Amino acid sequence: MADPGEARRHPDVGSRTYAVRKPLAEWLRREAEVASRRPQRPRLLDVGCGIKPYAPFWKGVVSEYVGVDIANPGAELEGTVEQIPAADASFDLVVCTQTLEHAADPARAVRELRRVVAPGGRVLASTHGVQVYHPDPDDYWRWTHAGLERLFRENGSWSAVTVEPGAGTAATIGMLVATLIWFLAKRARVRPLAWPFIAGINLAGGGLDRLSTRLRTPGPGTIFANYHVVAEP
Numbered sequence: 001m002a003d004p005g006e007a008r009r010h011p012d013v014g015s016r017t018y019a020v021r022k023p024l025a026e027w028l029r030r031e032a033e034v035a036s037r038r039p040q041r042p043r044l045l046d047v048g049c050g051i052k053p054y055a056p057f058w059k060g061v062v063s064e065y066v067g068v069d070i071a072n073p074g075a076e077l078e079g080t081v082e083q084i085p086a087a088d089a090s091f092d093l094v095v096c097t098q099t100l101e102h103a104a105d106p107a108r109a110v111r112e113l114r115r116v117v118a119p120g121g122r123v124l125a126s127t128h129g130v131q132v133y134h135p136d137p138d139d140y141w142r143w144t145h146a147g148l149e150r151l152f153r154e155n156g157s158w159s160a161v162t163v164e165p166g167a168g169t170a171a172t173i174g175m176l177v178a179t180l181i182w183f184l185a186k187r188a189r190v191r192p193l194a195w196p197f198i199a200g201i202n203l204a205g206g207g208l209d210r211l212s213t214r215l216r217t218p219g220p221g222t223i224f225a226n227y228h229v230v231a232e233p
């Protein structure tokens with residue numbers, strides 16, 4: 001059977017969500033590499049796990065991979081990020097990708113992520129700066145880097161919180177244009193024709209961002225598709 005996570009781990013350059021998925025996969029791959037150097041294999045909790053697209057990165061790295069989700073037969077535990085069905089400090093790594101925007105109460109969700117992570121552990125969360133509305137089952141929130149950092153710092157005591165954008169400003173604006181092209185091509189039933197345009201936009205956006213630190217670094221005038229948060233208890 002085809003692996004549905006493959007397209008998330010190796011996103012196609014002609015995909016309209018490339019600016020979100022490509023940096024996200026690279027970041028998680030690097031985090032798994034860092035975790036592989038731990039003296040003891042960590043326990044990992046994936047909150048809002050969906051199809052667990054990134055689980056293969058953690059194979060051989062973690063001692064246990066536990067998924068939590070709502071109405072998902074592929075998850076080991078049924079529950080929400082606002083009320084995680086796990087004991088305090090019971091996981092060394094808590095991953096929560098592209099889920100906070102779907103949580104009705106993100107402040108409570110962050111407190112729950114803090115509660116279940118063990119001392120010396122790490123929470124890895126990602127969520128959108130800008131993105132089209134995509135209910136799953138609903139879609140409530142978007143953040144700036146400053147707002148997301150504040151959400152974490154104000155909810156739970158953390159020794160460190162870092163928030164980094166995934167793709168830069170040019171790739172993000174490219175993603176919005178690519179989304180419009182994709183939508184129009186879909187309406188006109190010529191979706192395959194959109195691929196070269198979207199691929200060109202994604203490549204050009206990434207190239208521009210690589211040329212300019214200002215486009216990649218949060219500051220006035222920047223805009224980011226997605227953020228990666230590392231929070232340490």
Ligand SMILES: C[S@@+](CC[C@H](N)C(=O)[O-])C[C@H]1O[C@@H](n2cnc3c(N)ncnc32)[C@H](O)[C@@H]1O
Binds near residue numbers: 050052070098137
């Ligand atoms: C966009 S998908 C992301 C799935 C996966 N983490 C990924 O990165 O591909 C959002 C996931 O969040 C789950 N979800 C939505 N609301 C949630 C909540 N309040 N608590 C936990 N999971 C939730 C959905 O069921 C879905 O699996």
